[in-house]
Amino acid sequence: MVVKVHGTNYASGPRRVFACFYEKEIEFELVPVNLFSGEHKSPEFLKLQPFGVVPVVQDGDFTLYESRAIIRYYSEKYRSQGTELLGHSLEDRGLVEQWLEVEGQNYYPHVYTMVVQLEVHPLIGLPVDDKVVAEHEEKLAKVLDVYEERLSKTKYLAGDFFSLADLAHLPFTDKLVNSIGKEHLIRDRKHVSAWWDAISSRPAWKKVLQL
Amino acid sequence: MVVKVHGTNYASGPRRVFACFYEKEIEFELVPVNLFSGEHKSPEFLKLQPFGVVPVVQDGDFTLYESRAIIRYYSEKYRSQGTELLGHSLEDRGLVEQWLEVEGQNYYPHVYTMVVQLEVHPLIGLPVDDKVVAEHEEKLAKVLDVYEERLSKTKYLAGDFFSLADLAHLPFTDKLVNSIGKEHLIRDRKHVSAWWDAISSRPAWKKVLQL
Numbered sequence: 001m002v003v004k005v006h007g008t009n010y011a012s013g014p015r016r017v018f019a020c021f022y023e024k025e026i027e028f029e030l031v032p033v034n035l036f037s038g039e040h041k042s043p044e045f046l047k048l049q050p051f052g053v054v055p056v057v058q059d060g061d062f063t064l065y066e067s068r069a070i071i072r073y074y075s076e077k078y079r080s081q082g083t084e085l086l087g088h089s090l091e092d093r094g095l096v097e098q099w100l101e102v103e104g105q106n107y108y109p110h111v112y113t114m115v116v117q118l119e120v121h122p123l124i125g126l127p128v129d130d131k132v133v134a135e136h137e138e139k140l141a142k143v144l145d146v147y148e149e150r151l152s153k154t155k156y157l158a159g160d161f162f163s164l165a166d167l168a169h170l171p172f173t174d175k176l177v178n179s180i181g182k183e184h185l186i187r188d189r190k191h192v193s194a195w196w197d198a199i200s201s202r203p204a205w206k207k208v209l210q211l
Numbered sequence: 212m213v214v215k216v217h218g219t220n221y222a223s224g225p226r227r228v229f230a231c232f233y234e235k236e237i238e239f240e241l242v243p244v245n246l247f248s249g250e251h252k253s254p255e256f257l258k259l260q261p262f263g264v265v266p267v268v269q270d271g272d273f274t275l276y277e278s279r280a281i282i283r284y285y286s287e288k289y290r291s292q293g294t295e296l297l298g299h300s301l302e303d304r305g306l307v308e309q310w311l312e313v314e315g316q317n318y319y320p321h322v323y324t325m326v327v328q329l330e331v332h333p334l335i336g337l338p339v340d341d342k343v344v345a346e347h348e349e350k351l352a353k354v355l356d357v358y359e360e361r362l363s364k365t366k367y368l369a370g371d372f373f374s375l376a377d378l379a380h381l382p383f384t385d386k387l388v389n390s391i392g393k394e395h396l397i398r399d400r401k402h403v404s405a406w407w408d409a410i411s412s413r414p415a416w417k418k419v420l421q422l
Contacts, residue, residue: 050361066308069308073304090284093284093287094280094281094284095275097277097283097284098276098277101279101280101315102262104312104315105315109320146262
């Protein structure tokens with residue numbers, strides 16, 4: 001059965017899921033949700049996802065939301081299909097989880113705030129708060145210094161294997177590099193830069209960008 | 212081999228790990244890190260945890276940080292020992308992951324900000340920003356309305372079984388109820404209130420509070 005993904009081709013949460021589905025060779029159907037008209041806050045959508053955000057997947061009668069939960073579930077369910085995204089040992093998986101948490105707690109919040117200020121605010125006619133941007137850029141730079149150190153030792157975040165930990169960084173790092181003019185944060189760091197080239201050139205991610 | 216947990220008995224991240232270890236009957240040794248003297252920012256500690264936060268576990272020569280990654284790793288490693296914390300089926304685990312993400316992304320950030328304002332600021336002589344507190348309390352109330360709806364249908368967050376999703380909420384909900392005077396957010400909601408009573412009365416959590 002084809003998995004239904006309620007979302008959009010441009011939002012970062014759904015893009016995490018699409019990247020995972022292409023890596024795992026899972027067939028899916030995109031059910032468009034119009035974020036501009038507020039469809040994600042409609043009573044009908046809230047029945048599927050009570051917090052009013054995308055994505056949500058429907059797989060037969062099983063419904064699941066939160067992009068990082070969805071990618072974990074499908075990486076486990078189709079473990080032997082497509083790219084192995086959880087590592088091979090229990091310890092690999094532990095480190096994948098560690099870096100997924102670092103992405104969710106230390107990386108994403110800063111990039112998200114910068115994207116809201118620099119991309120969303122101009123779109124909806126709100127002023128950009130330069131102080132907020134500078135504050136989060138400074139914090140993100142410190143986080144990326146830790147990544148640089150880590151990636152000087154291993155090719156990918158959880159070790160010498162591509163995993164969900166790397167994949168989860170794709171949508172918002174793409175924003176940083178290609179939408180809000182902060183590519184220097186990546187390019188100023190030799191190993192982070194090489195890592196970004198390696199993960200963003202994967203066929204699965206290129207397919208997401210063409211969706 | 213006894214697992215070493217670098218942390219403190221009062222910080223919320225380590226408390227998630229202790230709660231998990233008591234539920235899973237895993238022996239551990241607490242290696243105290245003095246947060247007041249800034250030991251977590253020392254060069255020696257940063258070698259273990261480069262972001263300078265607790266907890267970190269050392270298990271033989273395997274090192275792991277991020278509390279929510281640690282609890283996933285040990286719940287998987289000792290799946291058949293102590294309390295089953297990941298559910299029984301793949302779909303159970305998917306929903307555990309969903310609600311763990313809700314905790315990390317929608318619940319924790321608001322409670323954390325309120326705790327910083329109402330508990331940490333007075334301790335270090337900074338003023339409390341009432342506007343910030345009110346803003347996050349309002350957002351948290353909306354999140355808890357979703358919890359109320361969910362918990363009117365299932366006893367615990369991921370279903371009718373206690374799991375990591377519930378356990379992850381323990382330390383910061385304890386702060387909300389017992390440290391910063393926001394118990395009403397829990398008590399005003401019948402099902403959330405019953406859920407809190409159920410999870411906070413577990414012997415494992417009581418042991419954490421006595422550590």
